[in-house]
Amino acid sequence: MDVPSVIEYAWRLPNVVHAQGQLFSCSTESTKQIMEAIKEHGLNRVIVAACTPRTHEPTFRDSLKEGGLNQYFFEFANIREHCSWVHSKEKEEATDKSKELLRMSLARALLLEPLQEFELPVDKRVLVIGGGISGMTCALSIASQGFDVYLIEKERELGGLARRIYYTIEGKDVQSYLRDLVKRVYSEPRIHVFLGAKILSATGYVGNFLTKIESERGVFEIRHGATVIATGAQEFKPNEYLYGQSDKVLTGLELEELIAKRDERVISAGAVVMIQCVGSRTEERNYCSRVCCSESVKNALKLKEINPNVDIYILFRDMRTYGFKEDYYREASKKGVRFIRYEPQKKPSVKLVKESGKELIRVTVFDPILEKTLEIDADLVSLAVAVIAPESNKEISLLYNAQLGPDDFFKEAHVKLRPVDFSTDGVYLCGIAHYPKHIDEAISQALGAAGRVITLISHDTVIASGSVCIVDEKRCMGCGACSEICTYGAIEIYETKQGKKARMNPVLCKGCGLCNSKCPTGAIQLQHYRDEQLFAQIDAANPEKEILEEVKKVAS
């Protein structure tokens, strides 16, 4: 597009005292020019008509600060992503559009107000909820970097779900790893462990949480700056396939325990059937539990190791031994483990039978490839049951404003950009509380969460955005339309001599502005996106109108 003509247009707009072109506005040289222009011309608003605020707003805000202006006097007109790049074949239209976008930005810029960002003190202590592998790993990493950690665990011993896992598919010894980890936790003076713990209440916000717990050691109030949720998960207990009715039907973890203990039933077993996707990928729990395919293959290989003559059948819907775990699937295949596909609408069935005085489980399954129904008599049936979120997740979610996904597992703020953060600042996530995952994945995530925690607590203060809502009490009619929709709990309605009024806690406000749109009287305004600022921008889109005159009126 024709940049010189846009600059020339800018000169003609009211209130503009300086306009210039720059090749790369965000370069050091250009930002210096901006700072100098502020001083030289006594500018009180700066508009950069260039690219997107998503990447470059912080740069230019800094330039304003250095030029001695409040950074909220900066306005971006995005004439690149919103214009030149997307209308690259329509030069004339794009040039005109750029002018209009600039004019709209100017209308808004004239009404911008200086805002103060505020600093909040950060408590250097950390609360880690859940004493499994993830929680312990995270706590150790934080403590080793010099910060105190309160590690709370609801059971009477540390270890979580890993206490029931004996070996990994790669052959690592989980129990000795766990013993070592627990020992390291107890010998780390900066980690304070509370067992048999229950959270009674939790309040506060990033840098300043207050959690009250009850534990074996009594009731404590813990002040902490960051919270890590590592509450783990549970094994689903099915009520199908004779589970709970016959001791020959086990879950994967139960079978693993028998294998680890070299139980007679395992050693003498002639045939073992494993059924995958029990309780997962159903209408009720429409997710894949991720670890159970590997768990079954792992158990199958271990069984073959103990007793090479055992017949093993894995009835599956899709084998998902992802990543390099595929190698173990191949190995199992090679060793004679038989994989039989079943379709969800034709699930296998089991019944107890007696064959020559011996009790067996007869598994009937339709093989869609052979197009035949097979019957397998098994000494043991292992169910690859779903990994489910603990009931207590809902409670913790409410206490710390930590979001849950549709299956009650915790949900990160952003899958790629903020994978161990919650959208609530100062609250982090790791381990199987997030979704079913293997131990190595949980450890990596725990270290990641520790890193994010340190990023926060290594600072003495956190900066809260100035673009938050404020209440004009006179205009407030106390209807509560704002407080009922604010899920951050930033707005409270309280009694005054003039009736009910809304009161804002700016620390909790995240600046979405929903309350502003709900307010019938305009009493609550999202600063930096106030009604009159956005109205001005809308009005300025109208090429026919002398809107800038009106804006000037409002501004004065």
Added chain:
Amino acid sequence: MAGVSRLQYTPEIRIIRVMCSGRVDLAFVFRAFLNKMDGVYIGGCRLDECNYTTHGNYHALTMTLLAKRIMEHIGLYPERLRIEFMNASMGQYFAETVNEMVKKIKELGPVGVGEGMSEEELVRRIKEILRLVPYIKIVKREKLKTKLDKNSPESWNEFFTAEEIENLFKEIPSYYIEPEKCQACMTCARRCPVDAIDSKRGMVHVIDQDKCIKCGTCLDVCPPKFRAVTKLIGVNVPPPPPEEKRLIKREKEKEVA
């Protein structure tokens, strides 16, 4: 992503940035039409994929559905308003829907003109709606909060009915202070959120009907012993007593004595 990927789309659209589609006020939509914008496109995050925790996009959706019905009520094509939900990777979708919408609007013609409405009439009708935005927000508050079923967009259209909007405008209340009852206690004037009540010590208070946003606060706060405020529906508000006749009785008696 449409920008970064340099996807080409039609240049008629002007984008205004807000942090959440929930920030898009009912008044913004009509303000745009008042400024002869021929269409309003609201882009929100995908439903259930809120960047905040407030799910403002569901609120933007109900607001849009309400606005469309109001547009129909005042004789504007509801197709001039559109809401789309997308995430940052859906640049292609953005470009396609913008193109589609602009094409549709070109068929409809400029706002008002396409509807065969004179400019004065268009401005008058939109200004009337803008004046009523606070009232609409108060009356439809509960409904605007509803989290609609994202899986059945075909049912959304029926969420607000034409009849409902008909009633909404039929039942517009006015608040009126009865001169014989008002004791000039100033309570209503102090509490009125928009300073719409003319109050002077010892003088009958008068509600400025142009400033009034119909929130009913004055009715709620007028002391029960006076009950001077009444809510009128479907009748014209009596004109206020002339300035010289506003002295309330008590004061008049004193003067005589």
